[in-house]
Amino acid sequence: MNTAFAPAAAAAASTSIRLTQLVVALMLIVCCCLTSAAADGAYAYDSYVTYGEWNAWGFCTNKCKQYRRRTCESKNFLWPCNNIFQQQDCFTGDCLININLTTVECGQRRDPVVQRIFGGVESQPHSWPWHVRLVRNRRNRRYGGVQQICGGTLIHPQFVLTARHCVVGNHRLRQVYAVVGDHDTREKHPNEQTRRVVKIRTHPGIRAGNLEYDVALLKLDWPVTLGNHVKLACLPPERHRVSELPTNTMCTAIGFGRQGRKAEDGPMSPTLREARLYLTDNSRCQEEYARTSVRINPLTHVCASASGSDTCSGDSGGGLFCSDKPAGTPDGAERWYLYGITSFGHPRGCGYHSGVFQRVSVLFDWLKNSIQADLRDGFPRN
Known part of the structure; x- marks a missing residue:
């Protein structure tokens, strides 16, 4: 074997390796520098x-x-x-089942104020970013203008949950609109969004004269844009679909309703108000309504009350929200979920007896199936 050229070959190989290493190092430096300047995935x-x-x-x-x-x-x-x-x-298909989980930011308030809408207080602006104001836009000059109908809750960018009696029988569908991101009806907020209601679904459990399943699912003509002022409410966690919250649990009802004790008393509130209410024992609620024409069904109804506070006329369809705050959760980081839908009150007037809400936990399967079916229909563009 001739070894005369071995040292030269070894030197050449060594030089080649060093050059390769240098090129690789330079490429890594360039790539790292450029990558560090990347933003938003670009x-x-x-x-x-x-x-x-x-x-x-x-x-x-x-x-x-x-x-x-x-x-x-x-x-x-x-x-x-x-x-x-x-x-x-x-927010389509089976992912709806995760709307109340950590995969989607729902039920998180921006700088909430915990205070004790009749007898309540004005909410901090945009502290309930999933509340929806339902209005009727009557373009007839004689009866023209925008008229408040009820409240609602945004549970999906294109769907609002409200009370059935708010939207069935009294209003033409093409006149009903949903307003999100609103706090004061006297002025338009830059983040306020308005969508037309194009479809109404009611629960099959409703019967003529029966105030159970007083619920309607509204499909909007186009999804709203989510942000700091417009967010989704959480649906009840799994554990609250199989067991009730304890009596006297503190929850909050919100709305733009009247502030007088009677349905006809006083004007509608121009600003969103909130009332701190406590869940009422089922038997007590049944006794309170025993001499009325309605019957309280604990399977579909939930009652709540507080001294001097209540939901009232115009608050129907809005939400009763309870917080889910596991041990160790810092203040302000809890999630709020929709526990009930404001349905009806005692004939005597607001603030005397418990208010009655449609229980949301029994609606989960119906909501999931309804939203999936409606999303398959596509987005109307007219």
Whole structure:
């Protein structure tokens, strides 16, 4: 074996290895520097890369996420294609079941004020970002103008939960609108959004003259935009679908309703108000309504009351919200979920007896199936 050229070959090989290492190191430095400048999933060197078109968004997963991708058409190893996948939040299909879980931000208030809408107090502006004001827009000049109907709760970017008696029989569908992001009806807030109601679903359990299942699901013509002033309310956690909250649990009812004791007393409140109420024992609530024409069913009704506070005329359809604060949760970080829908009160007037709310925990399967079915119909564009 001839070893005359061995030292030269070894030196050449060593030089080649060093050059390769240097090139790799430089590439890593360039890539790291450029990557660190990336924002919102886009890389700083994307301008040097050629991509194909994005494909259609995929199915909405049970984590309320959907994904899409595009092809990389560049073959230059120095500028790799790193931005070929995208994800976004979605609220369709089976992910509705996770609306009340951590996969979707729901039930979180912005700087809430805990205070004790008849007998209540004005809410801090936009501290209940899922409350919906339902209005009727009558364009006839004689009876024109916007008239408040009821309240509602945003449980999905395109769906509002309210009381059946608010929207069935009294109003033409094309005149009913939902307003979100509102606090003061006397002025328009920059984050206020208005959507037309295009479909109303009622629960099959309703019967003529029966005040059970006083609930309606409203589909909006287009999803609202979520943000700091418009958020989703949580549906009840699983544990509260199989067992009730204890008597005297403190919850909060909200609305733009009248402040007098009688339905005809006083004007509607121009600002959103809240009242701190306590869940009433079922037997006590049944006794309070024993001499009226209605019967309280603990399976579908929940009652709440407080001395000097109550929901009243105009608050119907709004929510009764209870907080879910596990041990160790810091103040202000708890989630609020929709426990009841304001339904009716005692004929004697507001503030004398418990108010009655439609229990939301028994509606979960109906809501899930209804929203999935309506989303398959697509978005009306007229």
